[in-house]
Amino acid sequence: xxxxxxxxxxxxxxxxxxxxxxxxxxxxxxxxxxxxxxxxxxxxxxxxxxxxxxxxxxxxxxxxxxxxxxxxxxxxxxxxxxxxxxxxxxxxxxxxxxxxxxxxxxxxxxxxxxxxxxxxxxxxxxxxxxxxxxxxxxxxxxxxxxxxxxxxxxxxxxxxxxxxxxxxxxxxxxxxxxxxxxxxxxxxxxxxxxxxxxxxxxxxxxxxxxxxxxxxxxxxxxxxxxxxxxxxxxxxxxxxxxxxxxxxxxxxxxxxxxxxxxxxxxxxxxxxxxxxxxxxxxxxxxxxxxxxxxxxxxxxxxxxxxxxxxxxxxxxxxxxxxxxxxxxxxxxxxxxxxxxxxxxxxxx
Amino acid sequence: xxxxxxxxxxxxxxxxxxxxxxxxxxxxxxxxxxxxxxxxxxxxxxxxxxxxxxxxxxxxxxxxxxxxxxxxxxxxxxxxxxxxxxxxxxxxxxxxxxxxxxxxxxxxxxxxxxxxxxxxxxxxxxxxxxxxxxxxxxxxxxxxxxxxxxxxxxxxxxxxxxxxxxxxxxxxxxxxxxxxxxxxxxxxxxxxxxxxxxxxxxxxxxxxxxxxxxxxxxxxxxxxxxxxxxxxxxxxxxxxxxxxxxxxxxxxxxxxxxxxxxxxxxxxxxxxxxxxxxxxxxxxxxxxxxxxxxxxxxxxxxxxxxxxxxxxxxxxxxx
Numbered sequence: 001x002x003x004x005x006x007x008x009x010x011x012x013x014x015x016x017x018x019x020x021x022x023x024x025x026x027x028x029x030x031x032x033x034x035x036x037x038x039x040x041x042x043x044x045x046x047x048x049x050x051x052x053x054x055x056x057x058x059x060x061x062x063x064x065x066x067x068x069x070x071x072x073x074x075x076x077x078x079x080x081x082x083x084x085x086x087x088x089x090x091x092x093x094x095x096x097x098x099x100x101x102x103x104x105x106x107x108x109x110x111x112x113x114x115x116x117x118x119x120x121x122x123x124x125x126x127x128x129x130x131x132x133x134x135x136x137x138x139x140x141x142x143x144x145x146x147x148x149x150x151x152x153x154x155x156x157x158x159x160x161x162x163x164x165x166x167x168x169x170x171x172x173x174x175x176x177x178x179x180x181x182x183x184x185x186x187x188x189x190x191x192x193x194x195x196x197x198x199x200x201x202x203x204x205x206x207x208x209x210x211x212x213x214x215x216x217x218x219x220x221x222x223x224x225x226x227x228x229x230x231x232x233x234x235x236x237x238x239x240x241x242x243x244x245x246x247x248x249x250x251x252x253x254x255x256x257x258x259x260x261x262x263x264x265x266x267x268x269x270x271x272x273x274x275x276x277x278x279x280x281x282x283x284x285x286x287x288x289x290x291x292x293x294x295x296x297x298x299x300x301x302x303x304x305x306x307x308x309x310x311x312x313x314x315x316x317x318x319x320x321x322x323x324x325x326x327x328x329x330x331x332x333x334x335x336x337x338x339x340x341x342x343x344x345x346x347x348x
Numbered sequence: 349x350x351x352x353x354x355x356x357x358x359x360x361x362x363x364x365x366x367x368x369x370x371x372x373x374x375x376x377x378x379x380x381x382x383x384x385x386x387x388x389x390x391x392x393x394x395x396x397x398x399x400x401x402x403x404x405x406x407x408x409x410x411x412x413x414x415x416x417x418x419x420x421x422x423x424x425x426x427x428x429x430x431x432x433x434x435x436x437x438x439x440x441x442x443x444x445x446x447x448x449x450x451x452x453x454x455x456x457x458x459x460x461x462x463x464x465x466x467x468x469x470x471x472x473x474x475x476x477x478x479x480x481x482x483x484x485x486x487x488x489x490x491x492x493x494x495x496x497x498x499x500x501x502x503x504x505x506x507x508x509x510x511x512x513x514x515x516x517x518x519x520x521x522x523x524x525x526x527x528x529x530x531x532x533x534x535x536x537x538x539x540x541x542x543x544x545x546x547x548x549x550x551x552x553x554x555x556x557x558x559x560x561x562x563x564x565x566x567x568x569x570x571x572x573x574x575x576x577x578x579x580x581x582x583x584x585x586x587x588x589x590x591x592x593x594x595x596x597x598x599x600x601x602x603x604x605x606x607x608x609x610x611x612x613x614x615x616x617x618x619x620x621x622x623x624x625x626x627x628x629x630x631x632x633x634x635x636x637x638x639x640x641x642x643x644x645x646x647x648x649x650x651x652x653x654x655x656x657x658x659x660x661x662x663x664x665x666x667x
Contacts, residue, residue, distance in 0.1 A: 049642045081642030085595035087581070088632055091403040095636040098390055112500040112587030116513070136500075136587065177590045182499045 029294035030302055031141045033125035036295055039075035040102035042288055045093050047109035047133070049081040052330045053208075053235075053281065054107075057132070060285035060336070061105065067338060073292050086113040093117045096126075103127040103291035105284065108135045111179045127294045129287035132279060133180065141294045144287055144304045146279055148180050151308060152187025152233055155256040158275040159198070159229045162254040166197035167228030170220060172213060172237040176205045180279075184233040201227065208235025210243070210262065210329075217244035230255035234279070236329075239263040242270065259311060259331045261323055268320055276311040282336040289341045298347055306344060309334045370608045370620045372659030376652070377623055380630045387637035395515045402584060404629035405519035406431070409577035410596045411603035411625035412526065412618055413570040418604055419546035420566045421613025422471060422478030426486035427574045427600050430460055431593025433493040434578015439502025439588030442579075449508050453579050457572050463489060464571015468564035486597070493590035500589040504582050512583040519580070523622070526573075530618050542566050547614035603628055606656050627656065 044061050048054055058079070068074040078101060082089035086109035094117055096104055104121055108114050108130060115137040121128050128140035135143075159169060171188070174181030192198055201224050206212035213232075217240060221227075230253060232238040238257030243266075245252055252270055257263045259278035267274045283306065294300040311319055319332045326332050342348045353361075390396045410427050417424040434456055442452030467485045471478050512518050533539035544552035545562035553559045577596070582588050607624030609616030631652060635645045 046642070078639070079642055080636060081645060083595070083646075085599070086585075086589070086592050087403065087406060087596070090584070091629070091632050092636055094399055094403065095388075095633055098388060098396075099637070110500055110585070110589045110592050112589050113581075113585040113592055115586050116509070116584065175591075177494050177499060179499055 029127070029141050029298065029300040030139070031122035031125060031127055032294050032297070034297065035125060036102045038073045038292075038296065039069075040073060040292055040295055041076040041078065042074055042291065043078045043080070043093075043096040043101040043104045044284075044288075045080050045082070045089060045096065045104055045106040047082050047086070047089055047107050048084040049079075052327055053279075056281040056327070056330050056333070057107070057284040060282040061288055064285035064288045064338075068288070068292055073296070074288075082109055084109065086110040090114060090117050093121065097121050097124060100124070101126060102295055103129065103288070105129045105131065105287040105291060106135075107131060107284070108133045111136050127291040129291040129294075131283040131287040138302065142287075142290050142300050142302060142304060144283055144290060144306060146277075146283075146306050146308050148183035149187035151277055152184035152189075153191055154187075154277065154308065154310070155184075155233060155275065156188035156191035156231055158256055159231050159254060160191055160195045162273060163198065163229050165195040168199045168201050168224070168226055169229040169231055170201050170217075170224070170227055170241075171203040172217075172230065172232040172241060173203055173205045174208045174234055174237070181205075181233070188231060188233070198229075204237075206237065206240075208237065210236040210240040210260075213237040213240025214244045215240075217241045218247070221245065221248050221250060227253055229253050232257045234258045236260045236263065238274075238276075239266060242266045242272075246270070259319065259333060261326055261328060261330055261332050264311070264316060264320055264332060265323065268316060273313065277308040278311070278331065278333060280306065280309065280336070281331060281333045285336065286341050286344065289338065290345055293345065293347065298345075300345060304345060370617070370623065373606060373608065373620065373623055373627065373656055376656055376659070377627050377630070380627065380634055384630055384634050384637065387634065394517070397520070398515050398517045400629070400633070401517055401520040401523070402513050404626060405523060406577045406581050406584075406596065407599055407603060407625040407629055408523055408622050409526075409573050409580070410600035411607065411621040412530075413573040413577070414600035414604045415607070415609050415616060415618055415621035416542075416566045416570045416573075417478070418601075418609045418611065419542070419613060419616060420563050421546065421549070422563070422567070423482065423601065423611070424467075424567070424570060425479065425482040425597055426467065426489050427570070428593040428595065428597030429486040429490035429493065430463065430571060430574035431578045431581060431596050432590045433463075433489050433496070433593075434460060434575035435582040435585075435592055436493050436497040436502065436578075436588035436590050437575070438579040438582035439504060440496060442504055442508065442582070444505045449505055453576075456579050457575050460575020460578075461568045461572040464574070465564055465568035467571070468567025471567065472560040472563035490590070490594075497588050497590050500587055500592075502582075502588040504586050506586075509583045509586055512580060527618065527622070538562070538565055549613075599625075599628060602653065606653060624656075627652070 065074050065077045080092040089109045104126055114135050118128055119137055119139040122139045129142050130140055131144045134145055173185055204216040206216050230241050232255055235258055238255055239260055239262040252272055254273045257276045259276055290300050323332055385391045413427055414424055437456040441455050442449050467481055470481050541557040541562040544557050545559040549559050603625035604621045606627055607620030609621055635648055
């Protein structure tokens with residue numbers, strides 16, 4: 001019986017009519033079978049809860065869950081922490097499947113390791129929203145991210161423009177072997193090739209934290225008396241670079257970075273020419289919202305690209321005005337609300 | 349003339365001495381397993397056992413690999429990197445056909461044995477501290493993994509993944525085979541010399557045991573096991589990831605120490621290390637089903653590890 005109704009619904013869709021009752025699941029989004037009813041249990045499979053960026057991301061998740069609870073859409077949030085170990089994350093997602101949660105939001109510890117367990121969740125009709133660090137498999141409800149390639153491209157373009165295509169630069173990368181870090185670097189490559197006047201002195205690979213970046217930059221400063229630009233590809237790397245250069249009394253060249261609070265504050269304080277974008281923490285909250293909307297029968301696209309918000313000398317004050325709301329070692333992300341989420345998901 | 353104890357009596361005493369410290373661990377493990385089964389009755393089915401052992405298996409393998417080296421008075425910080433190298437080699441070398449898969453797995457394990465043997469040679473022949481040599485080799489091996497595959501990728505044949513991590517307890521069977529193989533090895537001259545060289549290197553040397561060779565063999569077997577753990581993880585995830593093994597280095601040491609393996613060599617058993625790894629694996633699940641928040645997870649883990657070690661220490665004092 002259920003099958004024939006679904007068949008009819010499909011036929012109606014093909015005919016292009018809009019006659020489907022709103023209470024009936026259209027099963028439009030991937031993994032959704034339409035047999036799960038609100039209030040839903042949401043699982044948040046975190047790879048690592050300790051870094052501030054992750055804590056802030058979790059903050060947006062709990063915030064969105066609270067809002068959805070008021071509408072009776074969600075009744076429970078299960079949080080796990082894989083402590084940076086993809087093997088643990090597999091186990092924990094497995095456990096979420098065993099307890100039959102309705103939705104899983106996941107930041108992947110490895111772009112490949114979770115493929116099988118996520119596919120298994122999808123087969124059971126669990127809405128899986130993968131944000132930030134993405135997995136390779138397409139057997140899930142929705143992937144939500146900014147475009148890392150574009151991130152690197154725009155950052156490199158800023159440096160090329162500010163230096164007039166001529167100068168010596170240092171490239172600061174995140175850890176080697178991490179998709180985000182590799183993708184941002186790959187995005188910068190064509191810009192660098194188009195500007196042969198830009199000489200890359202050297203590149204660093206460190207964790208996205210200030211201290212290791214500062215350490216790496218300090219030793220490089222002795223080696224390179226002339227640095228015209230710093231192409232920093234994320235996290236707190238730029239803050240580390242500024243601290244290292246400032247300590248040695250070096251002039252601060254144009255640089256790129258991310259919305260790390262300390263970087264933005266140093267940028268203002270030292271009156272830099274700089275550019276930053278961000279990996280918004282509310283990708284986590286958006287993941288919860290998208291999964292719940294999918295369970296509710298909304299048509300969610302398999303891939304949602306969130307545009308990169310740009311911070312430059314023109315609008316940095318707007319960000320710094322809200323600095324007090326964020327932890328000292330945190331990220332000042334752009335504001336969000338559910339109406340904006342609807343727009344990003346194309347639901348309005 | 350003084351009465352010399354018989355060989356059997358000496359052996360029995362040795363066995364008792366080896367296992368004495370582990371009773372606390374086994375009791376704790378039994379309690380946690382019972383609690384897990386109570387919280388999640390689905391565990392007690394073929395699928396439940398299969399899934400659980402699959403997630404436990406890589407940790408068990410690296411715990412065994414670590415124990416072999418620690419029994420020699422060494423430590424291997426490169427085990428995690430070796431697992432990473434194993435996954436990328438497997439995802440690159442393992443072919444679609446049965447023959448291709450067999451060759452690829454053999455090649456991956458052989459590279460692990462060679463790398464382990466090389467590290468063992470440096471430690472045994474040059475007398476350098478294992479912690480320094482393996483720290484350096486962890487960078488070399490980790491770098492090699494990134495050279496093979498700068499980012500996660502590659503693929504494993506679907507049938508192999510299905511065979512190793514489908515809904516059947518293949519992992520458990522392989523683990524039992526490895527434990528049996530270890531018992532068999534212990535009955536051979538090489539196995540005996542590994543045992544003796546770990547327990548009392550000077551005495552073993554004077555008894556004509558080639559201590560250096562025993563050490564090299566232990567590192568080589570350890571490297572092979574770590575590479576095989578990489579093959580398994582690649583099958584489990586369907587791809588290679590150069591960094592995925594890194595957390596396993598610390599986990600392997602934790603599991604071995606929980607299992608009663610000492611840092612000075614000679615003390616501990618493989619089965620203890622396997623039990624230690626099982627404890628770590630069960631903990632992750634029990635904490636999930638108890639609904640503990642992430643912060644409590646860290647505290648709970650620390651407490652259990654301290655408790656397991658404390659029980660061991662108390663028993664040792666009492667003895």
